[in-house]
Amino acid sequence: xxxxPWEFWQSVEQFNSGQFYACHxxxxxLWIEASEPEKSFYQGVLQIxxxxxxxSNRNWRGAVILLGEGSNRLGRYxxxxxxxxxxxxxxxxxxxxxxxxKAGADKITAGNLGEDDALTLPKILLVNxxxx
Numbered sequence: 001x002x003x004x005p006w007e008f009w010q011s012v013e014q015f016n017s018g019q020f021y022a023c024h025x026x027x028x029x030l031w032i033e034a035s036e037p038e039k040s041f042y043q044g045v046l047q048i049x050x051x052x053x054x055x056s057n058r059n060w061r062g063a064v065i066l067l068g069e070g071s072n073r074l075g076r077y078x079x080x081x082x083x084x085x086x087x088x089x090x091x092x093x094x095x096x097x098x099x100x101x102k103a104g105a106d107k108i109t110a111g112n113l114g115e116d117d118a119l120t121l122p123k124i125l126l127v128n129x130x131x132x
Contacts, residue, residue: 004038004082004083005030007026007029007030008026008027008030008042008082010026011023011026011027011030011045011049012084012124012126014026014049015045015049015052015123015124016123016124018052018056018121020049020050020052020053020056021053023046023049024046024049024050024053027042027043027045027046027049028046030042031043031046037077038082040073040076041073041074041077041081041082043070043073044070044071044072044073044074044077045070045074045084045089045124046070047066047067047069047070047073048066048067048070048071048074048089048093048122050062050066050070051063051064051065051066051067051070051093052121052122054066055100055108055119055121058108060100060104060105060108061105063100063108064097064100064101067093067096067097067100068097070093071090071093071094071097074086074089074090075090080127083126083127084124084125084126084127085124085125085126085127088125089122089123089124089125092120092121092122092123093122095120096119096120096121096122099119099120100119103119
């Protein structure tokens, strides 16, 4: 496994602070240059970040598709990978995907989510932060 570049950690900070477009840009630059297995790992995280960007723009379809694609890609990795708690990111992404599917496109695109429907966005946890 290659050592993880500092730009990846910068993208984690961007992801966790809700800067999903900046995270996309940071990860895309890494993804283009990376080789496997890091390439697909970066792509999976990138797809989840883009899903959250779509969600912030009330693009339900884009959010649902990319949450699924990113989760499928990351599902091929071990529980922890490169210091990241992959299982926790996948669990949080699955919960969001389920909530989006339950709410439906109309509620998201119209911005009609009530307090009971509040969506929890995934965070990327480092292995030591998650207690693993």
